[in-house]
Amino acid sequence: MKTTHSGMIETVKDQIVAAIKGTGDIFQATVNITTQALSTTIKDTGKVGTSVTDAIAEVASGAIRGAAHVGADLGHAARGIMIGVLRGTKDAGAEVLDTISHTAHITIQDTAKVGGDVGAAAIGLVEGAIQGAKELGVSAEDAAAAAADGAMKAAGEVGSTAVDTVRKAVTKPIKGVKIVLKEPELAKAA
Numbered sequence: 001m002k003t004t005h006s007g008m009i010e011t012v013k014d015q016i017v018a019a020i021k022g023t024g025d026i027f028q029a030t031v032n033i034t035t036q037a038l039s040t041t042i043k044d045t046g047k048v049g050t051s052v053t054d055a056i057a058e059v060a061s062g063a064i065r066g067a068a069h070v071g072a073d074l075g076h077a078a079r080g081i082m083i084g085v086l087r088g089t090k091d092a093g094a095e096v097l098d099t100i101s102h103t104a105h106i107t108i109q110d111t112a113k114v115g116g117d118v119g120a121a122a123i124g125l126v127e128g129a130i131q132g133a134k135e136l137g138v139s140a141e142d143a144a145a146a147a148a149d150g151a152m153k154a155a156g157e158v159g160s161t162a163v164d165t166v167r168k169a170v171t172k173p174i175k176g177v178k179i180v181l182k183e184p185e186l187a188k189a190a
Helices: 002-023 026-045 050-069 074-089 096-113 118-136 140-158 160-170
Strands: none
Touching (some): 026 050, 026 074, 096 140, 118 140, 118 160
């Protein structure tokens, strides 16, 4: 399992690095590679349920690492990851809001691991969730709240500075959508 896990992460990372160096467009490169990697993985293995969440985690981790490797804007990468995940999993029968929250959670964790701007990543995730919601016929407000919720939970695991940064980023309207945070179980990390 560990070999497959790191293999997918490294493959996606390498594809992101090559695409960004080739086109310079972090957003579109991330959307395309994330969508393709997830739809192929899900189709080829027939994965469902928790396996889809594992695939999302691997692809999102690889994408953030690739973007960080070339010094790309992780906010744009996060937006591309969210849209790519939603497009890549739409045929897997995954619950859209759970997928959005999970994607935001993983992306914020990995952004923190590479020393990236978790605030910019949180905004990018919410923007991607809003755009993806329109494509999938889901409420933009619900999608934005799910992305903000996943980002806040991940920030809570990272530390109080990350919580403050993400909260400040997602409490302003994004793309005209006001986000209502739900964080009763979130405790500030020390």
